[in-house]
Amino acid sequence: MIRKARIEDVKTIHGLLMHREEHEGLVLPRSFSQLYSHLRDFFVVTDNSGAVIGCCALNIIWENLAEIRSLVVLPEHRGKKFGRELVEACLSESVTLGIYRVYTLTEQTGFFAHLGFVKEEMDTLNQKVFADCLNCPRFPDFCNEVAMVMAL
Ligand SMILES: CC(C)(COP(=O)(O)OP(=O)(O)OC[C@H]1O[C@@H](n2cnc3c(N)ncnc32)[C@H](O)[C@@H]1OP(=O)(O)O)[C@@H](O)C(=O)NCCC(=O)NCCS
Numbered sequence: 001m002i003r004k005a006r007i008e009d010v011k012t013i014h015g016l017l018m019h020r021e022e023h024e025g026l027v028l029p030r031s032f033s034q035l036y037s038h039l040r041d042f043f044v045v046t047d048n049s050g051a052v053i054g055c056c057a058l059n060i061i062w063e064n065l066a067e068i069r070s071l072v073v074l075p076e077h078r079g080k081k082f083g084r085e086l087v088e089a090c091l092s093e094s095v096t097l098g099i100y101r102v103y104t105l106t107e108q109t110g111f112f113a114h115l116g117f118v119k120e121e122m123d124t125l126n127q128k129v130f131a132d133c134l135n136c137p138r139f140p141d142f143c144n145e146v147a148m149v150m151a152l
Pocket residue numbers: 022023024026027070071072073074077078079080081082083084085104105106107108109110111114115
């Protein structure tokens with residue numbers, strides 16, 4: 001089941017984003033402070049027992065742009081469309097908010113292309129995207145991410 005994250009999910013989300021072996025280092029860790037501040041950005045997916053097995057966030061960048069980030073599904077639950085459902089929940093929320101352009105910075109280009117995202121030059125995005133890159137520990141030499149965009 002997909003639902004909005006709640007305060008009791010924060011430690012699990014932190015663990016999902018921290019455990020590099022579970023996502024091969026493809027997702028940036030977030031501090032507890034960042035997660036509490038941005039908790040309302042997050043969706044989680046739960047298994048039949050109610051345990052959180054994946055997460056994804058929609059981060060508002062500007063009046064006409066939002067970012068999908070912090071997408072992880074636990075390895076043993078991959079390939080069951082949970083990743084798709086999490087992304088689609090974020091896209092739906094973006095439409096509800098009135099934001100019709102969504103991007104992600106990713107190495108998972110096959111997955112996002114399959115969902116309808118197209119590659120885009122970074123410099124077509126808002127300057128704020130670069131501000132976030134400046135704060136990223138992988139910028140610039142250790143970053144292999146490309147920008148992918150969907151118009152809604
Ligand atoms: C990327 C990730 C979230 C995908 O989650 P998932 O639950 O396994 O993906 P889904 O089962 O929802 O796949 C949805 C669709 O994408 C397709 N797909 C998945 N990975 C793909 C890939 N690498 N290339 C092309 N298509 C892919 C699936 O076949 C499926 O197609 P369908 O819905 O038409 O049948 C998951 O692999 C993961 O957590 N990876 C590590 C963390 C990561 O890389 N996060 C992204 C950071 S931007």
